[in-house]
Amino acid sequence: MKSKGRFLAVFLMISLLVPSLAFNAQAAIKTGQSCKKLGQTASSSGVKYVCQKFGTKKYWAPQVIPQQSVSPTPKAPEVAPAPIYYQPKVGDCFNYDWNQAVFKNVSDQPINCQQLHTAETYRVLMWSSPVNVYQDTDENIGKVAQSLCTPFSYKTTSAINYWIYSFPTEEQWNMGNKWIRCDAVTVDRSGKTPRLISWQGEPPQKQIIPATCTVESAKSYSWGRNSEEDESVQRRIGFYMRNSSPDRDATLVRITANLKYEDGTSESQLFEISRIPAGQLVGVGKVFETTSVKLASWSYSAKCSDSPLGSVQRLIELSGQVQKESGTSKYGLEYSASGVNTYTNVIRCKQDNYSCLVYVLFYDRNGGIAGGDTITLNGPIYPNDSFNVSGSIYYPKSWHPENISTFRMWVQEPQ
Numbered sequence: 075m076k077s078k079g080r081f082l083a084v085f086l087m088i089s090l091l092v093p094s095l096a097f098n099a100q101a102a103i104k105t106g107q108s109c110k111k112l113g114q115t116a117s118s119s120g121v122k123y124v125c126q127k128f129g130t131k132k133y134w135a136p137q138v139i140p141q142q143s144v145s146p147t148p149k150a151p152e153v154a155p156a157p158i159y160y161q162p163k164v165g166d167c168f169n170y171d172w173n174q175a176v177f178k179n180v181s182d183q184p185i186n187c188q189q190l191h192t193a194e195t196y197r198v199l200m201w202s203s204p205v206n207v208y209q210d211t212d213e214n215i216g217k218v219a220q221s222l223c224t225p226f227s228y229k230t231t232s233a234i235n236y237w238i239y240s241f242p243t244e245e246q247w248n249m250g251n252k253w254i255r256c257d258a259v260t261v262d263r264s265g266k267t268p269r270l271i272s273w274q275g276e277p278p279q280k281q282i283i284p285a286t287c288t289v290e291s292a293k294s295y296s297w298g299r300n301s302e303e304d305e306s307v308q309r310r311i312g313f314y315m316r317n318s319s320p321d322r323d324a325t326l327v328r329i330t331a332n333l334k335y336e337d338g339t340s341e342s343q344l345f346e347i348s349r350i351p352a353g354q355l356v357g358v359g360k361v362f363e364t365t366s367v368k369l370a371s372w373s374y375s376a377k378c379s380d381s382p383l384g385s386v387q388r389l390i391e392l393s394g395q396v397q398k399e400s401g402t403s404k405y406g407l408e409y410s411a412s413g414v415n416t417y418t419n420v421i422r423c424k425q426d427n428y429s430c431l432v433y434v435l436f437y438d439r440n441g442g443i444a445g446g447d448t449i450t451l452n453g454p455i456y457p458n459d460s461f462n463v464s465g466s467i468y469y470p471k472s473w474h475p476e477n478i479s480t481f482r483m484w485v486q487e488p489q
Contacts, residue, residue, distance in 0.1 A: 104134065110132065159249075167191040168195075169272065175238040175240075201254050238256075286324075308364075309361070318353070410462060414459070419487075423450065439479050
C-alpha cells in the first residue's frame with residue numbers, strides 16, 4: 075500500500091507539471107524555430123504562429139490573416155465654378171466718352187454716381203433677338219436696340235437728351251450672358267464732333283436751347299460736267315444740316331447757295347426742309363442746270379425757325395450702295411432703298427407741300443460728300459406701310475463715276 079500511494083503522488087505531481095511545461099514551451103516560440111507537425115498552431119506573447127515547411131524543415135512562422143479589401147469611397151467629380159460676369163442694373167453710373175460709346179461695348183465697371191460720370195443706366199433687358207451683336211450688321215443691331223431702349227423717358231426734367239446702348243464682351247456673349255444695357259447721356263452737338271457732358275450726383279436741369287441750324291460743310295462741295303448733248307452744266311450740291319438744340323425742332327429750314335461765275339454773273343439756289351428734329355443731322359441736296367461758264371466761287375447761308383418744345387421723332391433715314399448701270403452710252407449709276415413709313419400720318423405726295431420729298435447725298439469712297447439730289451416718292455404711303463425709293467445719276471464717260479460708292483436718304487415727313 076505504501077508503494078501504491080507513493081506512485082499516485084508522483085503521478086499527480088507530473089500531471090500538474092505538464093500544463094506548465096506546455097505553457098513555457100509556447101511562451102518560448104520564436105519565428106524560425108523548428109516545429110514538428112505541419113499546420114500546427116500556437117500562441118506566444120500574443121502572436122499566433124503556424125508550423126510551415128520550407129524544403130525539408132518545419133519551422134514556426136507568424137500566422138498572416140488576410141484582410142478584407144475595402145473599396146475606397148469614390149470622390150464626387152470636381153465641377154469648375156461658373157464664371158462670375160458683370161451684370162448691369164438700373165442706376166449704375168459710368169464715365170466714358172463719345173468714341174467709346176460708338177463701339178457699343180463700354181466699361182463694365184460702374185463708378186460712384188457722386189463722382190464725375192457721363193452716363194446712367196435706365197434700362198436692362200435680355201437680348202432675345204436672333205441677331206448676333208458680334209456678327210450682324212450695325213443696321214440690324216440698331217433696329218433691335220431701338221425697340222428695346224425706347225421710349226426714352228429718364229429724368230425728363232434734366233439735361234439728359236440721348237441714349238447709348240452697350241453689350242457684354244464677346245467672350246461673355248458666347249458663354250450665353252446676353253443682355254443690352256441702355257444708358258442715358260447728355261450730348262453736346264454744338265461742335266463738329268459730338269461730345270458727352272459729365273456731371274456729379276443728379277444731372278443738371280434742362281435748359282431751353284432754341285433750334286439752331288448750322289451747315290456742316292467741311293466735306294461738302296459742288297461739281298458739274300458738260301453733258302454730251304449741249305454746253306449746259308448739270309450741277310449737284312449737297313449739304314449736311316444739323317439742328318443742335320437738344321429738345322426743340324427746327325422748322326422752315328432754308329439754305330441759300332450763292333454761285334459766282336468767272337464772267338461776272340451769279341445766281342442763287344434755294345434748298346428747303348420742312349423740319350429738322352431736335353439734335354438730328356440730315357442731308358439735303360439739289361440738282362439743277364446752269365451756265366457752262368466756269369464757277370469762280372460759291373457760298374451759302376442757312377436760316378430756320380424755332381418750334382415749341384415737342385416731338386423729337388427722327389426723319390426716316392435710308393442708305394445703300396450705288397450700282398453701275400449697263401447698256402448706255404453714258405456712265406449711269408442707280409440707287410434704291412426700301413423703308414417703312416414710321417410717321418403717324420400718310421405720305422400723300424401732294425404738289426403743294428413737302429410730303430413727297432426725299433433728300434439724297436452721294437459719298438465717295440473716302441466718305442466725303444460728292445453731291446446731292448432731291449427726288450420724290452410715289453404715294454400715298456400709309457403709316458407702317460413699306461415703300462421703295464429709287465433714282466439714277468448720269469455722267470459723261472470722261473468723269474469716272476465709280477468714285478461714288480454709297481448714298482444716304484432722308485424722307486421728309488408729311489405736312
